[in-house]
Amino acid sequence: MTTAAIIVAAGRGLRAGGGTPKQWRALAGRRVADWTIDRFRDQVDHVVLVLSPDDDAAWQEFSDGDLILASGGSDRAASVRNGLEALVDRAITQVLIHDVARPCVSISIIQNVLAALETHSAAAPGLTVTDALWTGDDTVVTGTQDRTGLYAAQTPQGFHYEAIVAAHAAHAGGAADDVEVARVAGLEVAIVPGDLDNIKITCPEDFARAERIMRQDMDVRLGNGYDVHRFGDGDHVILCGVKIPHDRGLQGHSDADVGMHAVTDAIYGALAQGDIGQHFPPSDPQWKGAASEIFLRHAVELAEQMGYRISNVDCTLVCEYPKIGPHAQAMREEMSNIMGLRPDQVSVKATTSERLGFTGRSEGIASLATACLVKS
Numbered sequence: 182m183t184t185a186a187i188i189v190a191a192g193r194g195l196r197a198g199g200g201t202p203k204q205w206r207a208l209a210g211r212r213v214a215d216w217t218i219d220r221f222r223d224q225v226d227h228v229v230l231v232l233s234p235d236d237d238a239a240w241q242e243f244s245d246g247d248l249i250l251a252s253g254g255s256d257r258a259a260s261v262r263n264g265l266e267a268l269v270d271r272a273i274t275q276v277l278i279h280d281v282a283r284p285c286v287s288i289s290i291i292q293n294v295l296a297a298l299e300t301h302s303a304a305a306p307g308l309t310v311t312d313a314l315w316t317g318d319d320t321v322v323t324g325t326q327d328r329t330g331l332y333a334a335q336t337p338q339g340f341h342y343e344a345i346v347a348a349h350a351a352h353a354g355g356a357a358d359d360v361e362v363a364r365v366a367g368l369e370v371a372i373v374p375g376d377l378d379n380i381k382i383t384c385p386e387d388f389a390r391a392e393r394i395m396r397q398d399m400d401v402r403l404g405n406g407y408d409v410h411r412f413g414d415g416d417h418v419i420l421c422g423v424k425i426p427h428d429r430g431l432q433g434h435s436d437a438d439v440g441m442h443a444v445t446d447a448i449y450g451a452l453a454q455g456d457i458g459q460h461f462p463p464s465d466p467q468w469k470g471a472a473s474e475i476f477l478r479h480a481v482e483l484a485e486q487m488g489y490r491i492s493n494v495d496c497t498l499v500c501e502y503p504k505i506g507p508h509a510q511a512m513r514e515e516m517s518n519i520m521g522l523r524p525d526q527v528s529v530k531a532t533t534s535e536r537l538g539f540t541g542r543s544e545g546i547a548s549l550a551t552a553c554l555v556k557s
């Protein structure tokens with residue numbers, strides 16, 4: 182069984198307003214699309230992101246990553262077809278099709294749909310309709326509608342890959358969703374329980390609702406880190422992964438990257454998992470001269486294992502020299518690469534201590550860092 186998820190994200194979000202398409206707007210600290218994509222990453226073998234040809238920045242951003250990209254079509258169904266086509270050489274057996282505009286989808290819905298595909302060629306989440314249903318014009322009720330047997334359809338909708346490819350190829354167009362396409366082709370679609378929180382952001386007010394849902398079981402943790410290394414002989418220092426020529430070096434058991442150590446300790450701190458010295462004892466000769474990225478990678482992996490995502494880190498270096506400003510961007514890029522973050526999630530800045538204290542006398546460099554981790 183080889184599984185894939187197609188996330189259709191090529192719409193313009195006109196009903197949601199706001200100028201920017203809704204999938205690129207912020208929700209609980211990150212973009213709608215980032216939430217949606219992350220829900221599927223660990224649940225399927227491949228994720229296809231269907232992007233509008235107009236979303237240049239998104240194409241650029243995602244082209245280096247692990248996602249398969251496909252170009253959107255003139256309507257949702259055309260975008261789905263392009264997503265299916267992008268998987269043609271991947272030997273996919275089961276595919277989930279999901280709206281990017283449903284970022285609150287739970288892992289259990291995804292797993293339930295996949296489980297149902299073991300015994301059915303199609304499965305999708307539905308919610309029984311519990312409100313009374315009316316017909317109406319803009320002002321008055323014109324009739325009532327029996328709700329018996331009615332469901333509100335959600336995504337992800339799951340299918341055996343070849344079956345849904347054939348169903349889309351044969352469909353005349355105009356379907357509300359992929360379940361309709363599948364049913365026209367004669368597929369039986371199993372209903373799995375939907376979730377009231379699995380809303381589709383459609384109108385402006387849906388953002389506030391989605392924000393409430395996202396935040397209700399969000400665990401946000403802060404950690405701080407502090408480190409100092411003294412100057413000694415040498416012709417360079419390594420700060421936040423960047424080698425900077427200098428008339429002195431920093432002393433330490435490892436490469437003495439005081440900035441990266443503070444960031445690493447901030448992550449351990451947020452996790453309440455001790456500090457670098459506990460995980461990599463200075464008494465252990467194997468860490469002598471070690472590149473500090475080993476420590477940072479370990480902290481990031483630990484965060485992942487414990488279910489946390491790093492939202493941002495902020496690092497301040499305290500020294501008179503070397504001057505940090507010219508290197509700050511390279512430091513941000515280096516650390517964001519190691520942590521698997523975007524550079525805008527990583528801040529590196531510096532201050533002097535006005536020639537006061539040990540940093541002011543250039544006896545060493547100090548560093549402070551804060552990390553914000555989120556579990557949702």
Ligand SMILES: Nc1ccn([C@@H]2O[C@H](COP(=O)(O)OP(=O)(O)OP(=O)(O)O)[C@@H](O)[C@H]2O)c(=O)n1
Nearest residue numbers: 189190191192193194195196256260280281282
């Ligand atoms: N040509 C299109 C149209 C829609 N979609 C996607 O289909 C899903 C459901 O569509 P909808 O909620 O209607 O999104 P939009 O089309 O973006 O919204 P609107 O109709 O308000 O413009 C969304 O994830 C949207 O990005 C798509 O990939 N390609």
Ligand SMILES: C[C@](O)(CO)[C@H](O)COP(=O)(O)O
Nearest residue numbers: 257280334335336357358381
């Ligand atoms: C696919 C869907 O989300 C199922 O409820 C829905 O049909 C999409 O509708 P839209 O009109 O494209 O928003």
